[in-house]
Amino acid sequence: MKLEGQVRIPSGCAIAAVISKEGSRMSGEMITNAMKPMHDRSNGLGGGFAGYGIYPEYKDFYAMHFFFNDRAARKDCEVFLKERFEIVQSERIKTRKIPAITDEPVIWRYFLSPLKSVLTSMQMDEKEFVANTIVKINTEFKGSYVFSSGKNMGAFKAVGFPEDVGEFYRLEEYEGYSWTAHGRYPTNTPGWWGGAHPFTILDYSIVHNGEISSYDANRRFIEMFGYKCNLQTDTEVIAYIMDYLLRVQKLTLEEAAEVIAAPFWSTIADKSESERKKLTYLRTVYSSLLITGPFSIVFGFNGGLMALNDRLKLRSMVVGEKNDKVFIASEEAAIRVMEPDVSKIYAPAGGEPVIVRLKEGTF
Amino acid sequence: MSVEFVNPEFEVIRNDNRCIACRVCERQCANEVHLFDPDRGIILSDESKCVNCQRCVSLCPTRALKIVKNECRLRENANWSDSTIKEIYKQANSGGVLLSSMGNPNPLPVYWDKILINASQVTNPSIDPLREPMETKVFLGKKPDKITRNEDGSLNCELLTQLELSMPVMFSAMSYGSISYNAHASLARASKELGIFYNTGEGGLHEDFYCYGENTIVQVASGRFGVYEDYLEAGAAVEIKMGQGAKPGIGGHLPGAKIVGDVSRTRMIPEGSDAISPAPHHDIYSIEDLRQLVFSLKEATEYKKPIIVKVAAVHNIAAIASGIARSGADIIAIDGFRGGTGAAPTRIRDNVGIPIELALASVDQRLRDEGIRNNVSLVVGGSIRSASDVVKAIALGADACYIATAAVLALGCHLCRTCQTGKCNWGIATQRPELVKRLNPDMGAERLVNLMTAWQHEIKELMGGMGINSIESLRGNRLMLRGIGLTEKELEILGISHAGE
Numbered sequence: 001m002k003l004e005g006q007v008r009i010p011s012g013c014a015i016a017a018v019i020s021k022e023g024s025r026m027s028g029e030m031i032t033n034a035m036k037p038m039h040d041r042s043n044g045l046g047g048g049f050a051g052y053g054i055y056p057e058y059k060d061f062y063a064m065h066f067f068f069n070d071r072a073a074r075k076d077c078e079v080f081l082k083e084r085f086e087i088v089q090s091e092r093i094k095t096r097k098i099p100a101i102t103d104e105p106v107i108w109r110y111f112l113s114p115l116k117s118v119l120t121s122m123q124m125d126e127k128e129f130v131a132n133t134i135v136k137i138n139t140e141f142k143g144s145y146v147f148s149s150g151k152n153m154g155a156f157k158a159v160g161f162p163e164d165v166g167e168f169y170r171l172e173e174y175e176g177y178s179w180t181a182h183g184r185y186p187t188n189t190p191g192w193w194g195g196a197h198p199f200t201i202l203d204y205s206i207v208h209n210g211e212i213s214s215y216d217a218n219r220r221f222i223e224m225f226g227y228k229c230n231l232q233t234d235t236e237v238i239a240y241i242m243d244y245l246l247r248v249q250k251l252t253l254e255e256a257a258e259v260i261a262a263p264f265w266s267t268i269a270d271k272s273e274s275e276r277k278k279l280t281y282l283r284t285v286y287s288s289l290l291i292t293g294p295f296s297i298v299f300g301f302n303g304g305l306m307a308l309n310d311r312l313k314l315r316s317m318v319v320g321e322k323n324d325k326v327f328i329a330s331e332e333a334a335i336r337v338m339e340p341d342v343s344k345i346y347a348p349a350g351g352e353p354v355i356v357r358l359k360e361g362t363f
Numbered sequence: 364m365s366v367e368f369v370n371p372e373f374e375v376i377r378n379d380n381r382c383i384a385c386r387v388c389e390r391q392c393a394n395e396v397h398l399f400d401p402d403r404g405i406i407l408s409d410e411s412k413c414v415n416c417q418r419c420v421s422l423c424p425t426r427a428l429k430i431v432k433n434e435c436r437l438r439e440n441a442n443w444s445d446s447t448i449k450e451i452y453k454q455a456n457s458g459g460v461l462l463s464s465m466g467n468p469n470p471l472p473v474y475w476d477k478i479l480i481n482a483s484q485v486t487n488p489s490i491d492p493l494r495e496p497m498e499t500k501v502f503l504g505k506k507p508d509k510i511t512r513n514e515d516g517s518l519n520c521e522l523l524t525q526l527e528l529s530m531p532v533m534f535s536a537m538s539y540g541s542i543s544y545n546a547h548a549s550l551a552r553a554s555k556e557l558g559i560f561y562n563t564g565e566g567g568l569h570e571d572f573y574c575y576g577e578n579t580i581v582q583v584a585s586g587r588f589g590v591y592e593d594y595l596e597a598g599a600a601v602e603i604k605m606g607q608g609a610k611p612g613i614g615g616h617l618p619g620a621k622i623v624g625d626v627s628r629t630r631m632i633p634e635g636s637d638a639i640s641p642a643p644h645h646d647i648y649s650i651e652d653l654r655q656l657v658f659s660l661k662e663a664t665e666y667k668k669p670i671i672v673k674v675a676a677v678h679n680i681a682a683i684a685s686g687i688a689r690s691g692a693d694i695i696a697i698d699g700f701r702g703g704t705g706a707a708p709t710r711i712r713d714n715v716g717i718p719i720e721l722a723l724a725s726v727d728q729r730l731r732d733e734g735i736r737n738n739v740s741l742v743v744g745g746s747i748r749s750a751s752d753v754v755k756a757i758a759l760g761a762d763a764c765y766i767a768t769a770a771v772l773a774l775g776c777h778l779c780r781t782c783q784t785g786k787c788n789w790g791i792a793t794q795r796p797e798l799v800k801r802l803n804p805d806m807g808a809e810r811l812v813n814l815m816t817a818w819q820h821e822i823k824e825l826m827g828g829m830g831i832n833s834i835e836s837l838r839g840n841r842l843m844l845r846g847i848g849l850t851e852k853e854l855e856i857l858g859i860s861h862a863g864e
């Protein structure tokens with residue numbers, strides 16, 4: 001049977017997220033619990049989390065989380081890493097043995113700082129360099145897989161139900177100002193850890209519920225710019241699209257949302273002239289990055305979150321608020337677990353981004 | 364008869380019980396097949412002249428006529444087919460190059476028919492085009508690599524001019540001269556009504572049609588007929604014709620007999636002189652010369668109009684297209700070997716060039732490998748026969764399709780493949796006034812609008828089935844396609860998996 005990456009596997013899902021605008025730190029327990037009432041939206045073949053602000057003591061270094069098939073793969077990859085980075089810290093990621101999670105690979109964490117000399121000789125800016133390194137490792141190093149690589153953030157994922165994955169990774173021991181979570185329902189059973197979500201690139205992470213119909217149009221376009229969609233998942237291609245639009249093309253988050261969930265031409269026609277010009281421009285220039293088919297995503301980045309639905313709103317997604325906290329989930333029940341006393345609850349319209357940023361100065 | 368006699372291809376069967384000798388067929392047949400015999404009060408047929416255009420069959424009031432394949436055949440031979448032998452007889456008679464028209468009729472693989480389209484089941488929903496918006500609008504032209512911002516931080520939304528199409532189909536080049544005034548009028552009117560474009564071909568633009576300029580692509584071919592400032596100004600885009608799928612590597616020849624009246628004025632050449640387009644453009648012997656022509660045309664039109672470069676699909680098409688993309692062209696049009704023509708040497712039509720499906724797949728992939736796919740739009744033609752061909756072409760990577768044969772079929776063409784004689788009984792490929800007037804441009808335009816509207820519905824339905832509600836998400840979406848009965852190599856070139864995979 002073919003593994004994820006050799007074949008495209010459709011899947012349904014559950015997502016949840018929480019952020020404190022004041023930047024107050026929450027342990028990973030809350031988000032783990034939020035996934036429990038949505039148990040039936042996953043089938044035990046993938047769960048994962050991303051936490052932001054979790055490594056304050058190493059916040060200036062790239063935190064790279066790896067899956068290695070074995071020790072040899074790690075040693076091999078480390079030689080390569082040393083050619084490009086100063087390794088500030090190298091450690092096994094602490095896990096808890098539980099019966100629900102089995103067959104774990106070697107799960108490792110590095111805090112890294114790119115070697116200035118290599119950066120200059122490759123004539124790349126730092127982020128491009130790190131992104132490029134990850135693509136290289138994930139494509140060329142058999143048995144090594146980078147699944148998280150941003151600063152002061154980290155992804156944690158495994159084959160299993162999300163609540164078990166949270167327990168496995170001891171998320172209650174981490175504290176972050178924002179968390180996202182994902183439970184997966186793939187229609188096929190290769191059960192590969194790398195295939196679980198969130199998918200990340202640098203500090204960007206994506207959790208996604210849906211199956212996009214534009215996948216190959218998006219993939220073939222984005223691969224023109226050095227990305228390689230090794231996993232063949234929606235989440236991966238959406239993460240690359242966001243990276244390309246935000247980091248490479250320097251669009252704002254709002255503009256990026258207007259590209260991937262572009263309004264219908266009929267809606268654009270009704271807008272004011274300047275809006276119309278802008279929307280037409282974005283839709284024309286980035287037409288191949290429009291995403292169709294059902295999706296609800298939470299896009300995490302250093303300093304905030306963005307939740308977005310496809311323009312027809314073919315997947316459920318609700319948003320709740322309480323004081324400085326904003327909650328997002330596929331189902332209201334998940335929000336009620338995180339905050340039983342939530343003050344405002346609403347379902348954002350299709351294609352309408354919900355962007356939450358930390359208060360100025362908190363980050 | 365003698366050795367020169369070539370057994371006619373068709374037989375005219377007249378049901379005497381039905382024929383009332385009204386002589387309609389006699390008047391309708393420009394090939395003079397039917398002849399009234401006053402003595403016997405019956406109609407006779409000279410089948411040697413029949414081209415099976417079905418005009419008489421369609422107009423006979425008592426439906427007394429039938430044109431069938433002549434059963435009288437040479438002894439069967441798998442190597443020496445009937446048509447091969449007859450061609451030899453004809454050449455032995457005339458000493459000339461064989462001419463024919465319309466597209467390659469030989470049973471070579473039609474890849475469209477070996478590609479199947481996907482649909483959503485369970486894991487994601489299909490979309491009902493009757494209930495939800497379904498978008499087919501396309502913009503053709505160069506897109507910028509990077510955005511720029513104004514001083515206040517807002518996006519600078521100036522784009523190089525784009526062609527806006529309501530659906531990804533346009534009428535491809537057919538010159539005035541090769542087809543009639545009424546055929547051109549039909550195409551122009553329909554394009555305007557549909558919000559798409561038609562293409563003048565290389566024969567200039569008749570003064571009556573300047574008013575359709577917004578929906579017109581004006582062509583500049585090697586003969587440069589009818590090209591002057593106002594002509595370039597008149598169109599929405601300018602197309603440089605480097606080649607044509609039906610006859611790659613050769614030019615065109617419109618006999619002096621067709622260069623009469625308006626045709627001569629529009630082409631800006633004397634009446635009765637042959638209009639010969641040379642095989643190459645004599646100012647383009649290499650890719651850097653093409654770049655110069657692209658930019659001279661851009662200069663002449665003040666950079667307000669996209670420049671299209673049209674080439675025939677030939678062996679090295681991917682490299683050629685990549686060169687064109689870097690020459691400053693905004694749109695590349697590729698014409699496959701099955702594309703139609705008003706006249707082409709038979710040997711060339713039937714043996715030169717490659718199928719558009721393979722050309723498109725390799726060009727699209729090459730432009731992506733080089734990271735320049737967004738710098739240029741791709742339009743493909745050369746036998747796009749239906750809405751599903753369009754959907755498959757877009758999913759392989761085209762931005763839009765060119766159709767011509769399908770358009771003339773809508774106008775009444777019965778694909779008799781003898782356009783080169785200028786005696787088209789359907790008023791399309793002819794300049795004889797009594798024949799031209801058989802095509803009513805109001806009806807012609809309406810039928811073209813009908814055809815395109817029907818295709819648009821079908822495209823939307825196919826898209827909806829795949830859960831795609833905007834045509835741009837279909838473009839290059841090869842995962843939506845599967846091959847059937849194709850070899851590994853063919854699948855590899857098409858960039859698709861086999862059905863069942």
Ligand code: SF4
Binds near residue numbers: 394416
């Ligand atoms: S050429 Fe056309 S009109 Fe004339 S006999 Fe044949 S089918 Fe009829």
Ligand code: SF4
Binds near residue numbers: 416771777779780
């Ligand atoms: S255009 Fe006229 S002559 Fe040409 S194939 Fe069609 S019917 Fe025959």
